[in-house]
Amino acid sequence: MPFKRFSQANPLLTLGLIVAVWLLLPTALKTLARASFFELTAPVSLAASRVRDLQDFWSLRARSRTELIEAGRDLARVNASFELAVQQNGELRAEVARLEELLRLPPLRDHRLEHARVARRDFSGWWQRIVIRKGRDHGIPAGAPVVFSGGVVGRVAEVHATTAVVELISSPTMRLAGVVEGDTRPISFQGGVNPTLAPPRGVVELMPLDIIANPAAPKRLVTAGFGGVFPPGLTLGTIVRADLASDGLFKSGEVELDPRLGTLTEVSVLVPVAPAAAPVRPAP
Amino acid sequence: MRRVIILLLTQVLLWALLAELNHGLSGWQVHVFGGALFVVYPALHLGRGEGLLVAGWAGLLCDAHAPVAFGTHGLLFAAAHLLLFRARERVPRQDPVSQILVVLFTNLALFLGLSLLRLPVAPAPGGAWGRLLPDLLASQVTLALVAVWFLALQDRLVRLGDAWAELRGHRG
Numbered sequence: 001m002p003f004k005r006f007s008q009a010n011p012l013l014t015l016g017l018i019v020a021v022w023l024l025l026p027t028a029l030k031t032l033a034r035a036s037f038f039e040l041t042a043p044v045s046l047a048a049s050r051v052r053d054l055q056d057f058w059s060l061r062a063r064s065r066t067e068l069i070e071a072g073r074d075l076a077r078v079n080a081s082f083e084l085a086v087q088q089n090g091e092l093r094a095e096v097a098r099l100e101e102l103l104r105l106p107p108l109r110d111h112r113l114e115h116a117r118v119a120r121r122d123f124s125g126w127w128q129r130i131v132i133r134k135g136r137d138h139g140i141p142a143g144a145p146v147v148f149s150g151g152v153v154g155r156v157a158e159v160h161a162t163t164a165v166v167e168l169i170s171s172p173t174m175r176l177a178g179v180v181e182g183d184t185r186p187i188s189f190q191g192g193v194n195p196t197l198a199p200p201r202g203v204v205e206l207m208p209l210d211i212i213a214n215p216a217a218p219k220r221l222v223t224a225g226f227g228g229v230f231p232p233g234l235t236l237g238t239i240v241r242a243d244l245a246s247d248g249l250f251k252s253g254e255v256e257l258d259p260r261l262g263t264l265t266e267v268s269v270l271v272p273v274a275p276a277a278a279p280v281r282p283a284p
Numbered sequence: 285m286r287r288v289i290i291l292l293l294t295q296v297l298l299w300a301l302l303a304e305l306n307h308g309l310s311g312w313q314v315h316v317f318g319g320a321l322f323v324v325y326p327a328l329h330l331g332r333g334e335g336l337l338v339a340g341w342a343g344l345l346c347d348a349h350a351p352v353a354f355g356t357h358g359l360l361f362a363a364a365h366l367l368l369f370r371a372r373e374r375v376p377r378q379d380p381v382s383q384i385l386v387v388l389f390t391n392l393a394l395f396l397g398l399s400l401l402r403l404p405v406a407p408a409p410g411g412a413w414g415r416l417l418p419d420l421l422a423s424q425v426t427l428a429l430v431a432v433w434f435l436a437l438q439d440r441l442v443r444l445g446d447a448w449a450e451l452r453g454h455r456g
Contacts, residue, residue: 037348124315
C-alpha cells in the first residue's frame with residue numbers, strides 16, 4: 001500500500017526507478033528474456049507463414065494443365081542451360097584447386113547452400129529484417145551471408161531454435177565492403193534510407209575519384225570478399241549516382257538495390273564448410 | 285490477474301496482426317507502427333500496477349523482434365502508460381472519438397520517441413524523415429480505422445472473463 005501511494009504521487013519518479021532497476025539488471029538476464037520472448041512468439045510467425053504457403057498451394061492448384069505443361073517446358077530449357085553451367089563450374093573449380101596446389105595457396109572458403117522460406121518481413125524506416133524458417137536446428141550460424149537469385153540479401157543477425165533473423169543490406173545499420181565490378185579497390189557500402197513506394201537503396205562511400213557512375217552509365221557493385229564473411233563477386237546493387245564527397249578525396253554515391261528484396265519468399269544461407277585436411281606432401 | 289492474462293493474449297493477437305500487415309506492405313516500403321494500441325486500454329481501464337505489467341510485457345514482446353536495446357519499447361510503453369494513467373480521469377473513456385484521439389496522440393509520441401532513438405544510426409538522419417513521415421501517416425490512418433474495434437474487443441473479452449468468473453463464483 002505505501003508503494004501504491006508513492007507511485008500515485010510520483011509517477012515520473014516511479015518511471016525513473018523502473019529505468020534504474022532495468023539498467024542495473026544483468027545483461028545475461030536481458031538476453032535470456034529477449035530469447036524467451038522471441039521463442040514464445042515464433043510459433044505464431046511460423047503458423048502464419050505456413051498458412052500463406054497453403055494459400056499459395058491452393059491458388060496454384062487452380063492453374064490449368066496447359067499452363068503447367070508450358071511451365072514444365074520452360075523449366076526444362078532453363079535446367080539444360082544450368083546443367084551446362086554446372087559442367088563449366090566443375091572445370092573451373094578443378095582449375096582453381098590445381099592452381100592452389102601449384103602455388104601452395106590456402107584454399108578459398110567453401111560454403112553449402114541452406115535454402116529457407118521467409119516467415120516474416122519487417123521493413124520499417126528504422127530497420128529492415130526478415131525472419132526465415134530455419135535456425136540452430138538446421139546448422140545456421142550467426143553472421144552467415146544470405147543470398148538469393150538477385151545477389152546478396154543480408155547477414156544472419158540472430159539464430160533461434162527453428163528460426164533465424166536476417167538483417168538486410170538495405171537496413172541502415174548494415175555495412176560491408178564492396179568493389180565496382182572489374183575493379184579491385186574496396187568501397188564502403190551501407191544500407192540507406194528506403195523511400196516509400198520505391199526500390200530499396202543504399203549508399204557508398206570512399207569511392208575512388210576515377211569511377212564515374214550515373215543513371216545513364218550505372219556501375220555494378222559486388223562484394224569484395226574481404227573479412228571472409230561474404231564470398232567475392234556477389235551482386236550488391238547498382239551505383240546510379242557518384243558525387244565528390246565533402247573531403248574532396250573520395251566520392252560518395254547512391255546504390256539502387258534489387259526491388260525483389262521487398263517481396264522475398266525464399267532465400268539461401270551460405271553455411272561455411274570446414275576445409276578438408278590438406279594431404280601431406282613430401283618436401284621437394 | 286485474470287484481466288491481465290486476457291489482455292496479454294490480446295497483445296499477442298495484435299502483435300501477430302501487425303506483423304502480418306507489415307509483411308504484406310513490405311513490397312511498397314511502408315510500415316505500420318501500432319504501439320499505442322498496446323498501451324491505451326490498460327492505461328484507461330486497469331489499475332496502475334496491472335496496466336504497467338501489461339504495457340511493459342507488450343513492450344518487451346516488441347523488443348524481442350526489433351534490433352534495439354532490450355527494454356526500449358518496454359520503457360517507452362511504461363512511460364506512456366504512466367502519463368495516460370495520470371490523465372485518464374479527464375478523458376471520456378467510452379467515447380469512440382476520444383478513444384481514437386488518445387490512441388493517435390499516444391502513437392505519435394511513441395513513434396517520435398522511437399525515431400529519435402534510432403536516427404543516430406541512419407546514414408542520413410535528416411533524409412530519414414522522408415521515409416518516416418509516410419510511415420507515420422500510414423500508422424495513424426490505420427490506427428484511426430482499427431482503434432475502436434480493438435479497444436472494444438479488449439473490453440468485451442475482459443467483460444466475458446469477469447462474467448465467467450462471477451458464474452464460477454455462484455456455482456462454487
